[in-house]
Amino acid sequence: MQHIYLDHNASTPIDPAVAAAMIPFLADGFGNPSSGHWAAAPAKAALEKTRGQIAALLGCAMDEVVFTSGGSEANNLALKGVYFARRDVGDHIITTRVEHPAITAPCQFLERLGARITYLPVDGFGRIDPDDLIQAITPRTVLVSIMHANNEVGTIQPIEEWARIAREHGILFHSNAAQSVGKIARDVNGLGVDLLSIAGHKLYAPKGVGVLFVRRGVRLEPLLHGAGHESGRRAGTESALLAAGLGKACELAHDLSSMDRVRALRDYLWHELQERFGNRIALNGHPGHRLPNTLNVSFIGRVGAEILERLDGVAASTGSACHSGRVELSLVLEAMGVAPEVGMGAIRFSLGRGTTREEIASVGERLSAIL
CATH class of the missing domain: 3.90.1150.10 (Aspartate Aminotransferase, domain 1)
Structure with missing residues (x-):
């Protein structure tokens, strides 16, 4: 019986070119990229190369790229990071009823800590009504999080419009783009987002690596506290092996x-x-x-x-x-x-x-x- 794989929204195979980019780091480049000696240099160079490849794909600056362990962590960092960093501003987050559990579960956790979450309804196609978004905004709203494309039915949200509404009200906007990057255009400035999540294994890269785009000036409280990696936004020694794979996948994703x-x-x-x-x-x-x-x-x-x-x-x-x-x-x-x-x-x-x-x-x- 021929095996046929039609579940690419769940996970993609590693592209051969991605695997080839990772191979050198299985035997070398093992140094800690934060160290200052010769063994750290290859790992640090790989991280910066990958940062550049991701920045080129998203149309952002290299220092706006934060490595994570995947899309789930990127989403958690965006939601919890904004909530805890802006407690003095407000405690209200707006999202939708059709988000991935990597959004809804963190929101439910924050609700237990006192956050107020509004879950916007959708129409029969899975899209929200802009009037519902506008009416949900309050003086205490600190973040709007709406996925770029739905993982189950594939519906694409007009993120540009939703981000514009949030910006006009002085509210940060986050989008889970795990399903859209590599399939449709994804320029962060064109989309108007302040934060955007990527999962490597949806993009022909390995599992265990992802990215959160964080626009300059956006403050986040880290989920992981430690030695202050990723400019203090995410502690934990970065993996040159996984980063090299993700970087190559992002390079390939330019061609749609x-x-x-x-x-x-x-x-x-x-x-x-x-x-x-x-x-x-x-x-x-x-x-x-x-x-x-x-x-x-x-x-x-x-x-x-x-x-x-x-x-x-x-x-x-x-x-x-x-x-x-x-x-x-x-x-x-x-x-x-x-x-x-x-x-x-x-x-x-x-x-x-x-x-x-x-x-x-x-x-x-x-x-x-x-x-």
Whole structure:
């Protein structure tokens, strides 16, 4: 049975060029980059090279790049870092009901410490209403955090508009861009964000490394306190090995031409499913404003998890979970108002650079065989 990987929104394989960039640091460059001797020089040079590669991708300055252990830490640093640094200004954070748990869980933690969190509703496509954002702002609001693109349905938020609203009210704006970097344009100045999170393993880099863009002048209380690495914003000795991989991945991400091919394959898959199943399937998410690699569809009246169990050799994700014979919708689909009989059949197919037309055709045939 041929294995077909269509779960790139969960994690991507390490690109061969990324692996090649990391190999030298398995045997050398082991010194602590903060030390001042010869053994530290290669590691420090690798970190600064990577900082430059990331800054070039995001359109920011090198000193605005903060290394983290991944997207989750970057999100936690943004939310908690702003909250604790601006307690004298306010205690209110605005986010949405369709955020990744790496946003909602820190927000729930901060609520236990006295923070007030507003979770904005979304429409049937997964987008917020600008009026809801404006009405939610109070004199105590210190941060707005809205994801750039949704990990489940792929819907892209018009971050530029939401960031502009926050800026007009003197409020910092953060965006979780783990899913969008490497797939769509991501210039931080064009987006107007003050903070932006990246996860290496969503970008054909290794797991265990990420970045938080922090605009100059933005104060953060560190999550990790120690020897004052990353200009005092994140303690912990940086890994030249992981940084070298992330830097190469960011260099490769400049070229978005591969996404045109991926988008064509995604649309081919959607066409195949429509041809085979007609009105027995439904599209989840925005039909136009969504990631070029993401197709979230519901097989109406079916259970997505059960379909995936029978879809031998195909790696994908479902938007529903089975617990003791009961099917629960994901919080994203629930927030979008997707009906239970539709949402319980949701499956997310997320394509990647290596996906082929033959693989897409095979998935269509396998689905027809089991349904």
